[in-house]
Amino acid sequence: MSDPFVVVGADAAGLSAASKFRREAPDRDVIAYEKGRWISYAYCGMPYFIAGYVDRMSDLLSLSPGEVDEREIDLRRGHEVVAVDPDAKRVTVETTEGDRFDRAYGDLLVATGARATTGPFDVRGVDGAFTLHNMDAAAAIDAYVAEPDAYDPERADVSAVDRERADRNAAMPAPETVAVVGGGYVGVEVAEALTERGLDVHVFQRSGHLLPPFGETVGGRVEDALEAEGVAVHTDSPVEALVGDDRIEAVDVDGDRISFDMAVVGVGIRPNTELLDGTGVELGSGGAIRVDDRGRTSLPDVYAAGDCATARHAVTGDPDWIPLGLTANRAGRAIGATVAGDPTPVGHIAGTAAVKAFDAEAARVGLLDHEAAAEAGFDPVSETVTAGSRSGYYPGAAETDVTLVADRDTGRLLGGSIVGTDRAAVRIDTLATAVEADMTVAEVERLDLAYAPPFSPVWDPVLVAAKVLNGTLDD
Amino acid sequence: MSDPFVVVGADAAGLSAASKFRREAPDRDVIAYEKGRWISYAYCGMPYFIAGYVDRMSDLLSLSPGEVDEREIDLRRGHEVVAVDPDAKRVTVETTEGDRFDRAYGDLLVATGARATTGPFDVRGVDGAFTLHNMDAAAAIDAYVAEPDAYDPERADVSAVDRERADRNAAMPAPETVAVVGGGYVGVEVAEALTERGLDVHVFQRSGHLLPPFGETVGGRVEDALEAEGVAVHTDSPVEALVGDDRIEAVDVDGDRISFDMAVVGVGIRPNTELLDGTGVELGSGGAIRVDDRGRTSLPDVYAAGDCATARHAVTGDPDWIPLGLTANRAGRAIGATVAGDPTPVGHIAGTAAVKAFDAEAARVGLLDHEAAAEAGFDPVSETVTAGSRSGYYPGAAETDVTLVADRDTGRLLGGSIVGTDRAAVRIDTLATAVEADMTVAEVERLDLAYAPPFSPVWDPVLVAAKVLNGTLDD
Numbered sequence: 001m002s003d004p005f006v007v008v009g010a011d012a013a014g015l016s017a018a019s020k021f022r023r024e025a026p027d028r029d030v031i032a033y034e035k036g037r038w039i040s041y042a043y044c045g046m047p048y049f050i051a052g053y054v055d056r057m058s059d060l061l062s063l064s065p066g067e068v069d070e071r072e073i074d075l076r077r078g079h080e081v082v083a084v085d086p087d088a089k090r091v092t093v094e095t096t097e098g099d100r101f102d103r104a105y106g107d108l109l110v111a112t113g114a115r116a117t118t119g120p121f122d123v124r125g126v127d128g129a130f131t132l133h134n135m136d137a138a139a140a141i142d143a144y145v146a147e148p149d150a151y152d153p154e155r156a157d158v159s160a161v162d163r164e165r166a167d168r169n170a171a172m173p174a175p176e177t178v179a180v181v182g183g184g185y186v187g188v189e190v191a192e193a194l195t196e197r198g199l200d201v202h203v204f205q206r207s208g209h210l211l212p213p214f215g216e217t218v219g220g221r222v223e224d225a226l227e228a229e230g231v232a233v234h235t236d237s238p239v240e241a242l243v244g245d246d247r248i249e250a251v252d253v254d255g256d257r258i259s260f261d262m263a264v265v266g267v268g269i270r271p272n273t274e275l276l277d278g279t280g281v282e283l284g285s286g287g288a289i290r291v292d293d294r295g296r297t298s299l300p301d302v303y304a305a306g307d308c309a310t311a312r313h314a315v316t317g318d319p320d321w322i323p324l325g326l327t328a329n330r331a332g333r334a335i336g337a338t339v340a341g342d343p344t345p346v347g348h349i350a351g352t353a354a355v356k357a358f359d360a361e362a363a364r365v366g367l368l369d370h371e372a373a374a375e376a377g378f379d380p381v382s383e384t385v386t387a388g389s390r391s392g393y394y395p396g397a398a399e400t401d402v403t404l405v406a407d408r409d410t411g412r413l414l415g416g417s418i419v420g421t422d423r424a425a426v427r428i429d430t431l432a433t434a435v436e437a438d439m440t441v442a443e444v445e446r447l448d449l450a451y452a453p454p455f456s457p458v459w460d461p462v463l464v465a466a467k468v469l470n471g472t473l474d475d
Numbered sequence: 476m477s478d479p480f481v482v483v484g485a486d487a488a489g490l491s492a493a494s495k496f497r498r499e500a501p502d503r504d505v506i507a508y509e510k511g512r513w514i515s516y517a518y519c520g521m522p523y524f525i526a527g528y529v530d531r532m533s534d535l536l537s538l539s540p541g542e543v544d545e546r547e548i549d550l551r552r553g554h555e556v557v558a559v560d561p562d563a564k565r566v567t568v569e570t571t572e573g574d575r576f577d578r579a580y581g582d583l584l585v586a587t588g589a590r591a592t593t594g595p596f597d598v599r600g601v602d603g604a605f606t607l608h609n610m611d612a613a614a615a616i617d618a619y620v621a622e623p624d625a626y627d628p629e630r631a632d633v634s635a636v637d638r639e640r641a642d643r644n645a646a647m648p649a650p651e652t653v654a655v656v657g658g659g660y661v662g663v664e665v666a667e668a669l670t671e672r673g674l675d676v677h678v679f680q681r682s683g684h685l686l687p688p689f690g691e692t693v694g695g696r697v698e699d700a701l702e703a704e705g706v707a708v709h710t711d712s713p714v715e716a717l718v719g720d721d722r723i724e725a726v727d728v729d730g731d732r733i734s735f736d737m738a739v740v741g742v743g744i745r746p747n748t749e750l751l752d753g754t755g756v757e758l759g760s761g762g763a764i765r766v767d768d769r770g771r772t773s774l775p776d777v778y779a780a781g782d783c784a785t786a787r788h789a790v791t792g793d794p795d796w797i798p799l800g801l802t803a804n805r806a807g808r809a810i811g812a813t814v815a816g817d818p819t820p821v822g823h824i825a826g827t828a829a830v831k832a833f834d835a836e837a838a839r840v841g842l843l844d845h846e847a848a849a850e851a852g853f854d855p856v857s858e859t860v861t862a863g864s865r866s867g868y869y870p871g872a873a874e875t876d877v878t879l880v881a882d883r884d885t886g887r888l889l890g891g892s893i894v895g896t897d898r899a900a901v902r903i904d905t906l907a908t909a910v911e912a913d914m915t916v917a918e919v920e921r922l923d924l925a926y927a928p929p930f931s932p933v934w935d936p937v938l939v940a941a942k943v944l945n946g947t948l949d950d
Contacts, residue, residue: 012933045868045928059868291635314923325933347921354927363925393520393534423901425930429937430904432924437912446822448789449907450838451801452829453520455900458487458800462904 004029004074005339006091008081008275012325013306013332014111015063018073020336028340030073031103033093035080037160038135038274039065043107044325045139047189049155050145051196057139057156084108086279086299107301107339110289111332112272114307114323119267121181121242124219127172129263132186136162137324143170144262145197151385168444172247175262178199181239183210184274186266188222188357191231199262201231204253206238213356214364217384217401217420225360269323271308284310286321295335295346303339305346307329314436315366315414316376322351349369351415352432354425366415366435368405373415379408383469387461390421391453398422402465404431404441411440412474423455430462479504479549479813481566483556483750485514487800488807489586490538493548495811496804503815503849506842508568510555512635513610519800521613522664524630525620526671532614532631554602559583561754582814585764586807589798591784594742596656596717602724603650604738607661611637618645620672622702629907632699632719646780647722651675656714658685661741663697663832665858666706674737676706679728681713686830687837692859692876693894700835715847736805741883744798746783757792759785761796770810770821773791778814780806780821789823789911790841791851797826827907828891829900831915838903840912841890848890854883864897864935868930877940879906879916884946886915898930905937916945 005021007014010032026462033401040063048054068075078096082247085091091108116133123129130141139156146152151170155161178194180187191201203210203226209219209239210226210233223233242263243250271288273281282298284290287447289297289304293312297304306328310319333348338344354363372466373380376447382405391399400420406413416431418424434444445466451458459467480496482489486506515538523529540627543550552788553571553767560566566583568712591608598604605616617805618641621627626645631638653669655662658680666676668731678685678701682693685701685708693702698708718725718737725734746763748756752878757766757773762773764779772779781803785794806821813819829838831891842848857880865872873894881888891906920941934942 040868042928045866046928048869048928053870055869125828220788221689267821295669324926326923326938329933330921337529345921349925350923352925354925354930355931356927360566361930363927363930365923365925391517391520393517393529394523410530423898424736425927426898426902427924428902429902429922429924430908431934433905433908433912433914433922436922437914439908439912443911446820447904447911448801448823448825448827448840449826449904450840451519451799452831452838452900453517453523454831455829455836455838458764460904463801 003089003104004031005107005109006103006111007032007111008047008091008106008307009113009414010034010075010077010110011113011306012040013113014109015040015068016329016332017109017111017305018445019071020333021340022073023073023406024337024340026340032073032075033079033081034075034077037077039063039068039075039077039387041135046132046135047193049138050142051193055155057135057158057161060135061158065263081275084276084279084302085304089301107274107303109335110275110297110302110304110308111306112275112308114271116266117268118265119446121265123242123265126244128175128240128244129242129265131265132190133269135160136165139166140169141264143167144172145174145194145199146170147174147320152252177260178202178264178354179204179239179260181251181256181263181265182267183233184266184268185211185355188226188355190266191226192356192358195229195231202249203231203233204237204239205233205235208235210235211362213353213368214362215368215403215417217403218362218364218417220421221361221401222357222360225357229358255315269307271321271323273308282322284319288321290319291346293345294338294405295331300400303335306337311346313418314350320349322349323354333400340370348436350432352428354428359421360419361421361425362417362419363425364415364417365428366405366430368403368415368417373405378414379407380405380414380473381466381469382406382470385465385468386466387459387462388457389420389424389461390455391457394453396422399463400424404465404469406473408473411442413439413441413444416463427462441466442471445470476889477503478564478579479493479506480582480584481571481578481580482507482584482586482590483566484586484780484781485509485550485552485586486586487803488571489584489805490515491804492584492586492780493757494546494810495808496815497546497548499812499815499817506558507548507550508554509550509552510619512552514538514543514550514552516610521607521610522668525616525665526668528632531576532610532633532636534716535610536633543901556750557755558847559751559777561777564776582778583784585750585772585777585779586781588745589739590649592743592745593740595698598717598740601662601717601719601723602647603736604717604723604740606740607665607698610635611640611893613642615644618642618673619647620649620669621645622649638802652677652735653737653739654679654714654733656726656738656740657742658708659665659741660686660830663701665741666701667831667833670704670706677735678706678708679711679714679726680708681711683687683710685710686837686842688828689837690843690878691891692878692921693837693839693892696876697832697835697837700832704833710808721811744782745797750785759794759796763796766821768820769813769818778810780810786821789825794826797824799828823911825907827903829837829903834896835894836896837892838900839890839892840903840907841880842933843878843886843890848880853889854882855889856944857881858887858940858947860936860943861942862934863932864895864936864937865930866932869928871897874887875899875936876949877936879940879944881916881944881948883948886917887920888914888916893936902937916941916948918947
């Protein structure tokens with residue numbers, strides 16, 4: 001009997017790998033070590049829990065420990081892998097009970113995820129200041145924004161929850177105003193969520209637009225959508241400091257001090273790679289663990305997947321770090337199959353992403369930024385069009401903005417964005433498919449997309465954009 | 476100065492060609508002959524006018540004669556081209572005023588469209604029996620279903636409308652029950668429209684399911700959607716005869732005579748090719764005019780486009796006849812460019828189509844039917860899955876059924892269908908793009924589609940289907 005498949009981290013990538021491996025190699029052992037108490041939760045659902053769209057925190061769990069057990073995966077919560085010895089093929093584990101032991105592995109998957117960065121801001125020990133990067137934070141925010149007498153502890157109905165932290169936050173006076181520091185996904189989603197909870201929300205974005213990876217057109221419309229619901233959006237407004245000793249009192253922005261009784265910092269995340277410090281493992285883009293098309297790191301029999309690992313970009317062909325949920329699930333599943341003896345590619349990434357801001361839906365794919373496209377060796381040309389989401393006469397037709405970016409020499413589609421209020425976000429999958437198929441804009445223009453008045457005009461917004469960009473490329 | 480570009484038929488294909496030609500070749504003449512009074516209307520919008528979702532018939536006009544004039548296209552309504560002499564490069568024209576003349580052409584586009592067939596049923600001269608294939612029929616149906624004292628003639632606010640026919644129908648007692656004969660697009664859309672108008676609607680479908688080109692899964696769910704709103708759906712129920720001398724009284728179905736005071740027959744359409752009878756032009760699939768990748772017929776300098784012409788199918792590579800709006804617009808536009816001196820492909824078709832039935836959205840693409848796939852030389856394998864349209868915890872997540880068909884030997888995606896109530900139809904464009912890119916199911920499974928809880932679960936329904944079908948292909 002060979003040594004077990006050891007998985008570090010029991011979230012999307014780790015448990016996808018363990019589950020697939022268990023099905024494909026029923027006779028080999030698989031152990032999943034998780035340093036905390038939470039497993040397999042829907043990170044992306046936390047803002048919707050805070051908003052109140054999702055009633056119970058337990059709804060956000062993809063798999064319970066019991067279900068993992070039923071899959072015959074040896075899950076060890078409260079077990080932190082603190083060292084890897086790739087030569088001896090052994091990990092060192094510390095438990096929350098204070099035990100420490102070594103464990104040999106046949107294959108190892110590092111799926112340690114990422115964590116929220118706070119930039120220059122220290123949110124620890126400051127009441128009312130949060131990041132949103134785990135379920136305990138979501139529970140604490142939910143508790144903090146509730147009036148003490150209206151707090152419903154039943155919402156955070158998962159035994160793993162840090163109840164003491166939630167209760168402490170619930171006991172504080174409810175905030176009235178919140179500074180959301182950073183206008184990325186988390187910032188936009190939290191702005192909506194806390195508006196729904198009745199707060200006066202201000203979003204501070206360092207650069208000129210929200211959601212920089214989505215481009216200016218999307219950023220502008222998302223700003224409009226937030227402002228239409230009462231959110232104050234401050235662009236070109238770098239926050240310099242959070243102010244407050246025990247409890248948040250204000251933020252300093254551009255020389256001004258603005259009072260707030262809550263702050264949520266969403267300025268980025270970074271990959272958790274410390275476990276492999278000193279092993280000589282190769283890192284790549286964004287400081288993530290560099291892997292090949294099978295998810296293998298530069299260390300023998302050591303794989304990495306999910307938010308701590310790179311993946312190959314479909315447009316540039318280079319390893320890139322764009323941590324997203326599907327990437328983690330897919331890579332984990334592929335590695336589970338590979339380790340079980342069925343070599344499976346982890347797949348490319350195209351940076352496909354979508355975000356909601358009240359009734360606005362925004363999405364992006366591929367290379368949108370001209371500078372990034374030029375760095376990758378392309379000569380980017382782009383056009384933005386506004387087109388109807390349905391036939392003009394059909395009720396509910398809504399203006400949909402589509403931006404497409406292509407390479408001037410080859411006409412290849414490099415990326416695009418879509419924003420609107422009617423079925424805008426799912427339309428990005430058409431572009432994602434075209435990007436992954438290396439289509440030219442001329443080929444996109446000739447795609448036989450569905451036309452039916454309630455869902456799309458004769459020329460879908462994607463086709464309108466392709467037609468216009470193709471005209472520019474022909475000039 | 477060369478002879479003009481003559482266009483026969485001033486609807487989607489004809490006016491797209493004339494408009495593009497005019498822009499690209501401003502110094503050459505273009506004449507568009509239209510035998511009737513209507514031009515460039517949104518055929519697909521007629522059911523929604525009847526339903527009352529669209530207030531005014533004029534909303535369905537894409538271009539008014541005045542706008543065509545502004546484009547400097549020489550539009551002649553009431554001019555029927557009755558003969559083509561391809562050797563002399565000349566057409567013979569008859570006007571509604573009784574004039575008859577010949578006109579030389581440099582290039583000729585036949586864009587004569589298609590017409591509703593009625594099978595064994597004669598709806599002419601029978602009050603209350605209709606087909607729905609032009610705006611006069613839509614106006615007549617709208618008038619017929621209105622109570623005489625509630626009829627609003629302002630709805631049919633286009634001068635071209637056959638007012639006498641509309642007024643005559645308006646004066647008749649309003650019907651209470653309608654037999655919709657045929658359960659294709661028109662049948663399904665008319666069933667919804669007339670339910671909205673308060674009628675007791677029965678749909679009779681010859682075969683075992685509605686919407687045969689969409690496959691059984693879609694047919695079944697569309698039947699459910701119609702029945703949930705009170706429509707009686709009768710499958711395996713071929714109508715044998717319409718009964719009634721002056722006014723419709725009943726239909727004969729399977730030996731039974733069932734009373735109705737209205738009937739709408741939607742049993743198919745056929746291409747209008749009679750103009751080229753005797754010219755020796757090659758016909759193709761469905762009796763449509765066979766054209767090449769530039770829209771050229773077998774006659775020199777004679778093009779055909781739209782519902783009267785074939786187009787090359789992206790999966791089979793063969794000319795096929797699937798008359799749809801985008802195909803007509805795209806081919807017309809391409810031919811306009813080609814005739815102007817810029818050779819442009821008319822593009823492939825993938826049979827991409829979508830239809831709405833109350834809250835159900837259905838769509839299809841490519842080869843779905845196993846028999847058709849086998850005839851085209853493939854070994855078809857298919858799977859159908861039911862998956863969520865959003866993350867399970869997100870409000871509004873709806874069951875979405877996806878069917879994928881692939882070729883066993885190569886794994887190539889041949890076609891698919893999607894049906895559901897939440898953003899189901901537009902998802903077909905992902906599959907259309909994959910079909911046109913000749914992707915395998917394994918490649919579809921690895922697509923980096925957008926994940927965001929309000930719009931899609933981690934594994935989009937399309938990815939779930941690809942995963943399951945890929946598993947079957949691997950066995």
